[in-house]
Amino acid sequence: MDDVTEAEGLLEFLYAAPVGLVQIDMSGDIAMINPHAMKHLLPLAQGRDPGNLFAMLDRCAPELRNMLEAFEPSRGSVCDGHRIMVDLAPPTDGADPKVLACTVVKLDAERAIACLSDVTLQVAQERRLKQAETWFASLLNDVNDYAVLSVTADGLIDAANASWTKQSGYSCDAAVGRSMADLFDRTAGAGAIAVCEQLRLAARDGWHLAEDWHERLDGSRYWCQRLLAARTAPEGDLTGYTLVLRDVRRDSQDAHDLRRLLTEDHLTGAANRARFQHVLDRELKTWRETGAPLSLLMIDLDHFKQVNDDYGHLAGDAVLRGFAETVAAAIRPTDLLARLGGEEFAVLLPATPLEEARSIANELRTLIEDMRTVSGPHRIAVTASFGCAVASGQDVLARADEALYVAKRSGRNCVQAARPAAIAA
Amino acid sequence: METSVVTIAQLSFDTIDLAELEAMAEGERDGLPFGVVGVDHQGTTQVYNRTEAAMAGLDRESVLGSGFFETVAQCMNNFMVAQRFEDEPTLDEIIPYVLTLRMRPTRVRLRLLARAGAPLRFILIER
Structure with missing residues (x-):
């Protein structure tokens, strides 16, 4: 009787635990799972196998399978608090975009335990605090770390302090008279303003x-935090700007790795969901403020499950890597390729009207069609379907998705564009 | 005794209605071959039949009176189940679902039953 009571007590404990626990084998098949985990996972499964963790997470965290596969030690922590961006855009009910944190520990060669918790609120708070933190961090740091440039109202540099030379290697004379755009736009990464x-x-x-x-x-790069403050005359007219620069990273491999881990998809090197969400958000703001057309491609590899079934996961992974390399090499430096799900990608095209987006999509489609992935004795050919949309006040993600769905339905390996008017009609 | 057994056998997962569930005695609901859970408008578990207790591996007495969606069935505490009772006062729908009975992923059919003004909402669980 005591054993029964104890077993019931343990079950009650696991049923009520306010954190998700899942035990899996190396292929993701679930041996045990508590209700809190299923509460978060089942809505993500969308028809995929609810008995497999990786299948349920494939749409929004395809990297987890690769992370466990790439983890060589027989036991230990595979990831700790790894963030899973469930929603790419804020939900229509005004709630914060949902984010889960996932910790995976490998127990032995056959088993791993994953722990899932909802960190939506923390992430939303972090986002709100981040700007303030950045600001305070630059205030509190040693004054010697600052480089200060004075910029005219027209964007030309008219003075620089000694720290500028220390930080960038440029003499003050070499900077004065040049435009700020000339100094900073050239080296900016993809998706920069x-x-x-x-x-x-x-x-x-x-x-x-x-x-x-x-x-x-000297050509070396550093991660630079910049505060650009406007100077105004007492009557409010803009007289110029003060630009404060901080070298916030010391080119360490660790910092580089950390940044990659936080912004890149583990398998393909494309931007991950978190990075995509961040850049999309910012580009939409720019679009609202400037009106420059912002286009989005949603891309889905056709019959990808068949590739995995016929040639195995490793071959499937090689195809995904080949796809990402091909697309990344073909798009412009200001465009952003992101992996959104298992075989689902997006390309964000700033300052690009819909017609141009459609022709870019067609070029990419041809490149993918011609691509061959070598895996053992096989040369694997794949095709992809494309949906394009341009930001127009309605949800650009949903409309690109809808166009992708049309492309899938009309035979795949094709490009479909959503026009706001056509959708509204 | 005989007649009551026959009656219960005819009350299937798909056809039993809310009024019949409400009218049944605890012992009768225990005799049903599927899980029966009744939850009041505060989310408190008021009905938990023996079939369901056995499938979940829990003691009925410890479940009754607890918050169903917090302590026993967090996996239903999302827009697919719990939210629907909040949004739809009258509801009769069967959905395929996956529960974690005894921590094993288990495919089930759920039938969600609610009627405006009724004190309890019922969830039927068929493995």
Whole structure:
């Protein structure tokens, strides 16, 4: 009787635990799972096998399978608090986009335990605090770390302090007279806001914070945090800007690795969901403020499950890597390729009207069609379907998705574009 | 005794209605071959039949009076089940679902039953 009571007590404990627990084998098949875990996972499964953790997470965290596979030690922590961005855009009911944190521990060669918790609120709070933190961090740091440039209302540099030379290698004379855009736009990473836009935002809001790569005179790069503050005359007219620069990373491999881990998809090197969400959000803001057309491609590899079934997961992974390499090499530096799900990708195309997006999509479609992935004795050919949409006040993600669905339905290996008017009609 | 057994056999998962469930005595609901859970408008478990207790591996007495969606059935505490009772005062729908009975993923059919003004909402669980 005591054994029964104890077993019931343990079950009650696991049923009520406010955190998700899942025990899996190396292929993700679930041996045990508690209700809290299923509460979060089942809505994500969308018809995929609810008996397999990786299948249920494939749409929004395909990297977990690769992370466990790539973990060589026989036991230990595979990831700790790894974030799973469930919603790419804020839900229509005004709630914060859902985020789960996932910790995976490998127990032995056959078993791993995953722990899932909902960190939506923490992430939303972090986001709200981040700008303030960045601001305070730059205030509290040693004054010697600052490089200060003075910028005219037209965006030309008219003075620089000694720290500027220390930080960037450029002499003060070499900077003065050049435009800020000339110094900073060239080395900016994909998805960065152009300097002219930063100047406009700073003039409007009083200040603008940015973080990006900057190249020193000797060609080496550093991660640079920039505060651009507008200077105004007492009557309110813009007289110029003060640009404060901080070298916030010391080119360490650790920092680079950490950044990659946080922004890149583990398998393909494309941007991950978190990075995509961040850049999409920012590009939509730019679109609202400037009206420059913002296009989005949603891409899905056709019959990808068949590739996995016929040639195995490793071959499937090689196809995904080949796809990402091919697309990344073909798009412009300002475009952003992201992996959104198992075989689902997106390309964000700033300053691109729909017609141009459609022709880019067609070029990519041809490249993918011609691509061959070598896996053992096989040369695997795949095709992809494309949905394009341009930001127009309605949800650009949903409309690109809808166009993708049409492309899938009309035979795959094709491009479909959603026109706001056509959708509304 | 005989007649009551026959009656119960005819009350199937798909056809039994809310009024019949409400009218049944605890012992009769225990005799049904599927799980029966009744939850009031505060989310408190008021009905938990023997079939369901056996499938879940729990003691009925410890479940009765507890918050169903918090302590026993968190896996239903999402927009697919719990939220529907909040949004739809009258509801009769069968959905395929996956529960974690005794921590094993288990495919089941759920039947969600609610009627405006009724004190209890019922969830039927068929393995």
